[in-house]
Amino acid sequence: MERQTEYTWKVNDIQEETPQVKSIYLSAITNRPDFIAGQYLTVKLPNLGPVEGKAYSISSMPHEALIRITVKKMGTFSDALLSLKTGDILTTSKPYGFFYPDVDGVTPLVFLAGGIGITPILSILKDLSHKNDPRPLFLFYSNRTEQETVLQNELSVVAEQNPHLSVHCFITRETLVADGYIAGRMTPAHLQKFVPASTSADYFLCGSMDFTKSLWKTLRANGIQQHQIYTEGFF
Ligand SMILES: Cc1cc2nc3c(=O)[nH]c(=O)nc-3n(C[C@H](O)[C@H](O)[C@H](O)COP(=O)(O)OP(=O)(O)OC[C@H]3O[C@@H](n4cnc5c(N)ncnc54)[C@H](O)[C@@H]3O)c2cc1C
Known part of the structure; x- marks a missing residue:
């Protein structure tokens, strides 16, 4: 069976963290991908930014129902993300990345x-x-x-x-x-x-x-x- 690489989400909630930063809570429209804490999604917005989207690390925990990204206002793409409203729909990649510690490690x-x-x-x-x-x-x-x-x-x-x-x-x-x-x-x-x-x-x-x-x-x-x-x- 082909592995799913794209996911569609509804913006469930938006919280202002600072005047420049908002957290965007996403609920999966169909199935929600598993992820490892430390991974990121690439977010795709129609007619904006690279076709593969831009990367945003997941700031919530893997067992939580909603996935959260926390976005800082930098340029055009982040600005568009920060203008999203509750109920808007967006598409992302599956979670990617290797920025996480060994599960069984003992090192500080x-x-x-x-x-x-x-x-x-x-x-x-x-x-x-x-x-x-x-x-x-x-x-x-x-x-x-x-x-x-x-x-x-x-x-x-x-x-x-x-x-x-x-x-x-x-x-x-x-x-x-x-x-x-x-x-x-x-x-x-x-x-x-x-x-x-x-x-x-x-x-x-x-x-x-x-x-x-x-x-x-x-x-x-x-x-x-x-x-x-x-x-x-x-x-
Ligand atoms: C693996 C990964 C995970 C990421 N996770 C997050 C995240 O959790 N939250 C988040 O807000 N962004 C995150 N980013 C950055 C994000 O992908 C975009 O690059 C960012 O939102 C800027 O895109 P933009 O189009 O809005 O601005 P651009 O037009 O690309 O940039 C505007 C200006 O800001 C500069 N700039 C861009 N990013 C930074 C930075 N971090 N520090 C200093 N200057 C910068 C650019 O050089 C440019 O001058 C992540 C990037 C990667 C690669």
């Missing part, structure tokens, strides 16, 4: 997210927590401003529920930051301070291409082997 996992790059990482962190995965989890999440720190409430909830997860939020364009935030860029010194045995962990980097490239180089220069680093660059 360190996640480095830049801005909207939190989307697949939130899905992974919530899914691992939901499954009571015992691995130590560390999130380093960088944003320009506190206001741009999307999905912060969900991160706080999951960090409260999962004693193995520690969350460190960085703000790069403000010097006076609220309690719980760190002003400035994340550096190797932060990793060494917060992650015991930081050289034996696996690393998951997600954000803009500049963010992922620069942190990949930093990790490599600090003794992390190539096979320990997973990247998802948004372009």
Whole structure:
């Protein structure tokens, strides 16, 4: 039997996360594809963007009935997505991607997210927590401003529920930051301070291409082997 590669969805709900970012909740019109936390869909809009669509990571958990993507306003395509209304119909690919940890791994996992790059990482962190995965989890999440720190409430909830997860939020364009935030860029010194045995962990980097490239180089220069680093660059 031919494997299904396209899916049709109805926009079930839309939530504004920040003035630039909305979460779009999708319900499958026919069948809903399974996915692994960390994967993405390519969304297709008629007469807009590449024929294969544009990629959006799934920010919800695999067992949830609705699939959620969280979109930041960047250019024409994201603008069109952010203009969708409840009840609109859209088409996507099946879920793709290899940005996820081993199911049976035991290595501590360190996640480095830049801005909207939190989307697949939130899905992974919530899914691992939901499954009571015992691995130590560390999130380093960088944003320009506190206001741009999307999905912060969900991160706080999951960090409260999962004693193995520690969350460190960085703000790069403000010097006076609220309690719980760190002003400035994340550096190797932060990793060494917060992650015991930081050289034996696996690393998951997600954000803009500049963010992922620069942190990949930093990790490599600090003794992390190539096979320990997973990247998802948004372009
Ligand atoms: C695997 C994958 C997963 C993705 N997941 C998400 C997601 O969960 N949420 C989301 O909002 N986007 C995600 N993206 C990015 C998304 O596919 C589009 O590229 C994005 O929405 C911009 O498309 P656009 O047509 O609106 O803007 P464009 O016209 O393509 O871009 C407008 C301007 O913004 C720049 N730009 C584009 N993306 C970024 C970025 N991330 N950081 C800095 N500058 C950028 C472009 O170079 C250009 O100058 C993902 C991309 C990939 C490859």
